[in-house]
Amino acid sequence: MVDVSVEPRWGRVSEGAGEDPFLGSKIAAARVRGFQGKDNDLSDTLTVLATVKHFAAYGAPQAGRDYNTVDMSERTFLDIYLPPYKAAIDAGAMSVMTSFNELDGVPATGSKYLMTDLLRDQLGFKGFVVTDYTSINEMVHHGVAADDPEAGLLAIKAGVDMDMQGEVYFKYLKKQVEDGLVDEKLIDQSVRRVLKVKFMLGLFDDPYRYCNPESEKRYVYAPEHLEAALDVAKKSMVLLKNDNQVLPLSKGDKLAVIGELATSTRVVCPTLMPITGLKIQRMRKSITAIVWPIREIILVTAPIAGDLRPAIFLRATQLRRPMTTEAPLRPQPHLRHFLIRPTKVCGRCATFIMFWAISSGANMVSAMPSI
Numbered sequence: 497m498v499d500v501s502v503e504p505r506w507g508r509v510s511e512g513a514g515e516d517p518f519l520g521s522k523i524a525a526a527r528v529r530g531f532q533g534k535d536n537d538l539s540d541t542l543t544v545l546a547t548v549k550h551f552a553a554y555g556a557p558q559a560g561r562d563y564n565t566v567d568m569s570e571r572t573f574l575d576i577y578l579p580p581y582k583a584a585i586d587a588g589a590m591s592v593m594t595s596f597n598e599l600d601g602v603p604a605t606g607s608k609y610l611m612t613d614l615l616r617d618q619l620g621f622k623g624f625v626v627t628d629y630t631s632i633n634e635m636v637h638h639g640v641a642a643d644d645p646e647a648g649l650l651a652i653k654a655g656v657d658m659d660m661q662g663e664v665y666f667k668y669l670k671k672q673v674e675d676g677l678v679d680e681k682l683i684d685q686s687v688r689r690v691l692k693v694k695f696m697l698g699l700f701d702d703p704y705r706y707c708n709p710e711s712e713k714r715y716v717y718a719p720e721h722l723e724a725a726l727d728v729a730k731k732s733m734v735l736l737k738n739d740n741q742v743l744p745l746s747k748g749d750k751l752a753v754i755g756e757l758a759t760s761t762r763v764v765c766p767t768l769m770p771i772t773g774l775k776i777q778r779m780r781k782s783i784t785a786i787v788w789p790i791r792e793i794i795l796v797t798a799p800i801a802g803d804l805r806p807a808i809f810l811r812a813t814q815l816r817r818p819m820t821t822e823a824p825l826r827p828q829p830h831l832r833h834f835l836i837r838p839t840k841v842c843g844r845c846a847t848f849i850m851f852w853a854i855s856s857g858a859n860m861v862s863a864m865p866s867i
Contacts, residue, residue: 555577592621593625605651
């Protein structure tokens with residue numbers, strides 16, 4: 497993922513390289529070299545195909561809501577958000593993934609401007625374009641297509657070569673060619689692009705070339721790789737100083753993170769849970785508490801109505817009674833209470849909401865995702 501983002505509420509911000517297009521471009525190119533090798537020799541079994549995502553401007557959704565509309569000036573798009581994609585393509589990436597969002601009112605997956613005029617004609621991309629999951633199907637929800645077949649027409653004509661997961665091409669393209677709705681040359685063009693990359697990968701010489709038990713034992717979780725990853729992680733950490741008590745935190749206080757998502761690194765994600773040396777308390781099968789050396793804040797996480805986005809409960813006062821599963825936290829009448837209902841909250845942005853709530857001076861802040 498090479499998306500530039502300046503939106504701290506966006507749940508995937510931690511996957512990218514930040515808000516600087518120069519740094520983002522350097523890291524994008526380095527990642528392509530890491531996957532495809534410095535010589536882009538995809539026939540080498542120690543390389544894999546790099547897919548650049550999400551094209552384009554996926555990191556600028558309105559209100560930080562994933563998949564949401566992106567609306568910006570052409571200058572901002574070309575100067576700030578486009579450079580990392582270009583850097584990755586210049587580095588030799590042979591696959592690009594479409595984004596879910598719309599840009600200038602047009603869903604990226606159905607945008608000929610993005611997928612052909614800009615990506616191929618201006619940036620010189622020579623590989624194939626693949627959808628992000630069901631982004632063709634989702635153009636129906638965008639309101640630009642009446643149904644999946646119509647959405648598929650928009651995508652193939654825009655320059656999208658491969659339909660991942662949605663099965664729109666698989667179900668409808670053949671009949672659309674027979675009915676004269678799609679020029680067969682478009683199909684040939686897309687197939688040619690996909691097959692070209694498969695030949696580069698050597699899959700027609702040996703379709704099982706990446707299924708090697710010996711290589712798996714040698715390289716997967718190899719000690720030297722784990723050591724290198726740890727070293728990079730250590731060197732990339734940034735420590736922030738709490739000058740002038742911007743956050744009302746002091747030595748000896750504790751922070752409790754409570755709920756069945758509290759210890760989930762898959763859902764809550766490294767943005768919130770990278771810290772080692774935590775004291776973990778299991779209060780009940782479905783309730784987990786993690787205690788930091790901070791006293792005044794309680795963060796409760798739990799799936800709501802099947803939604804994995806955590807419910808967030810922040811409390812900036814010391815508890816008057818022991819916290820137990822039988823005596824759940826409730827707002828106290830004598831405390832100021834603020835209720836925030838963001839339309840989309842995920843674990844990755846919980847830290848941001850917590851800091852925002854405390855810096856707003858709330859005695860008690862509770863936040864729940866909209867249901």
